[in-house]
Amino acid sequence: xAVPAVATPAAPAARSVGGARPHPLVAAIVAVLxxxxxxxxxxxxxxxxxxxxxxxxxxxxRPRVADLLFNTVALVLVTVPLCVLIGVGVAxxxxxxxxxxxxxxxxLFVAPLAVPAFVNSYAWVGVVPSLHGLxxxxxxxxxxxxxxxxxxxxxxxxxxxxxxxxxxxxxGSNTFEVFFRVVLPQLRLAILGGGLLIALHLLAEYGxxxxxxxxxxxxxxxxxxxxxxxxxxxxxxxxxxxxxxxLLLVAEAAARxxxxxxxxxxxxxxxxxxxxxxxxxxxxxxxxxxxxVLSIGVPLWTLLRWxxxxxxxxxxxxxxxxxxxxxxxxxxxxxxxxxxLAYPVAWVAVRSSGFLARxxxxxxxxxxSLPGIVTAxxxxxxxxxxxxxxxxxxxxxxxxYVLLFMPRALINVRAGLAQVPPGLEEASRSxxxxxxATFLRVTLRLTAxxxxxxxxxxxxxxxxxxxxxxxxxxxxxxxLAMRFWSLSSELDYAAAAPxxxxxxxxxxxxxxxxxxxxxxxxxx
Numbered sequence: 001x002a003v004p005a006v007a008t009p010a011a012p013a014a015r016s017v018g019g020a021r022p023h024p025l026v027a028a029i030v031a032v033l034x035x036x037x038x039x040x041x042x043x044x045x046x047x048x049x050x051x052x053x054x055x056x057x058x059x060x061x062r063p064r065v066a067d068l069l070f071n072t073v074a075l076v077l078v079t080v081p082l083c084v085l086i087g088v089g090v091a092x093x094x095x096x097x098x099x100x101x102x103x104x105x106x107x108l109f110v111a112p113l114a115v116p117a118f119v120n121s122y123a124w125v126g127v128v129p130s131l132h133g134l135x136x137x138x139x140x141x142x143x144x145x146x147x148x149x150x151x152x153x154x155x156x157x158x159x160x161x162x163x164x165x166x167x168x169x170x171x172g173s174n175t176f177e178v179f180f181r182v183v184l185p186q187l188r189l190a191i192l193g194g195g196l197l198i199a200l201h202l203l204a205e206y207g208x209x210x211x212x213x214x215x216x217x218x219x220x221x222x223x224x225x226x227x228x229x230x231x232x233x234x235x236x237x238x239x240x241x242x243x244x245x246x247l248l249l250v251a252e253a254a255a256r257x258x259x260x261x262x263x264x265x266x267x268x269x270x271x272x273x274x275x276x277x278x279x280x281x282x283x284x285x286x287x288x289x290x291x292x293v294l295s296i297g298v299p300l301w302t303l304l305r306w307x308x309x310x311x312x313x314x315x316x317x318x319x320x321x322x323x324x325x326x327x328x329x330x331x332x333x334x335x336x337x338x339x340x341l342a343y344p345v346a347w348v349a350v351r352s353s354g355f356l357a358r359x360x361x362x363x364x365x366x367x368x369s370l371p372g373i374v375t376a377x378x379x380x381x382x383x384x385x386x387x388x389x390x391x392x393x394x395x396x397x398x399x400x401y402v403l404l405f406m407p408r409a410l411i412n413v414r415a416g417l418a419q420v421p422p423g424l425e426e427a428s429r430s431x432x433x434x435x436x437a438t439f440l441r442v443t444l445r446l447t448a449x450x451x452x453x454x455x456x457x458x459x460x461x462x463x464x465x466x467x468x469x470x471x472x473x474x475x476x477x478x479x480l481a482m483r484f485w486s487l488s489s490e491l492d493y494a495a496a497a498p499x500x501x502x503x504x505x506x507x508x509x510x511x512x513x514x515x516x517x518x519x520x521x522x523x524x
Contacts, residue, residue, distance in 0.1 A: 047235025
């Protein structure tokens with residue numbers, strides 16, 4: 001899980017160490033990674049070409065595709081605005097008003113990120129067994145994903161210069177006019193970034209929608225692969241899904257535009273004077289309490305209820321321990337490898353400039369924005385046709401995790417590397433240290449906290465990943481997510497509850513990291 005980066009005042013560009021030309025080993029690693037990011041897109045294009053344009057057209061214009069397109073687009077068009085409304089509203093109440101208990105509300109509304117969307121869906125189905133369809137999907141995903149808006153918006157609100165709002169009030173604007181004319185325009189980047197992240201999650205999500213029997217492209221592709229996989233039909237469904245992802249990326253970039261929102265200079269750091277809610281404090285408190293109950297209380301209550309119903313018999317310690325160890329082993333391996341590979345990409349992005357640096361970094365973001373089902377199908381196809389020994393192997397699934405979650409490590413490593421003065425590395429080299437020794441003694445030590453944060457984000461993303469894991473995991477692999485999904489699919493909700501609980505506990509550290517990162521970014 002990751003949140004959009006919060007805009008910070010622009011800093012002078014870092015000087016290149018030894019020029020913009022990277023070490024040959026760094027260049028080779030970056031070249032391989034960039035080539036690898038083209039596999040999912042190449043798979044989709046190859047699928048279109050292999051069936052022919054006429055057949056591809058017939059497969060795309062089917063009524064089945066139209067139904068899936070309607071479901072997916074409707075889901076995005078309803079859920080994203082709801083998340084924006086909730087995220088911005090909650091952030092404004094917590095950061096700009098005298099609402100009681102703000103120190104408690106701030107971390108509380110990050111907590112839903114600790115509950116995977118498919119676990120949240122499982123919880124709501126346990127409460128309302130008849131829950132299904134579009135509005136069920138909207139309910140579950142809104143409650144799961146609104147923190148992706150709340151976090152960056154809250155951080156941005158803490159960074160805004162209160163003098164601008166005070167000037168607007170002094171000129172006669174009331175609270176609502178100040179919000180819509182002054183505050184809301186400055187939140188545009190945070191809202192667009194968070195909205196894009198939520199929309200991409202909606203396109204990629206499988207478990208939450210399968211649980212409430214709501215078919216999107218990802219659900220249909222996975223079910224087709226499991227039951228009666230038709231390569232041509234699956235490729236066409238994947239092509240439409242990829243087109244939607246690209247459309248979202250282009251729309252967000254166009255809406256963001258070239259405008260800059262950073263102030264010239266750091267300004268005076270001071271807290272804005274809280275807006276007095278007066279008689280609105282009770283309705284506001286009740287609204288936030290209801291949101292907390294729906295997003296956090298329902299999943300926790302459902303888990304505890306099923307654990308109580310199942311009793312001690314559902315705690316298969318041997319199987320839980322085995323699943324936990326496999327999950328930790330797989331997630332830790334992927335986190336370490338992904339973070340290590342993020343360093344060469346971050347070095348090129350930070351120490352170089354121009355089109356090449358942007359292309360190298362952007363390739364990873366575009367590929368990771370694609371649903372995991374597309375990446376998994378691409379790797380399955382490549383492995384079967386070109387490298388059969390890799391099919392259902394540990395290296396292949398770790399490779400998939402690298403493609404899917406590289407930006408979670410890259411964002412942090414890049415930020416850490418940008419704060420390392422190039423002069424320190426130059427001084428180390430001038431004293432006779434080799435590039436490897438300089439990296440270990442200087443760069444790695446200074447970027448270690450940022451790298452650890454990135455590795456933590458990748459760790460929990462892998463631990464809770466479902467679609468790619470189900471398709472690519474070697475025979476005999478049973479992660480916590482896989483065991484939970486297997487048992488809940490059999491409607492054995494009590495037996496699935498311990499695995500869901502352990503997943504939530506594993507995600508708690510990342511929730512803390514996200515909250516601390518947003519707080520730290522707001523203080524810059």
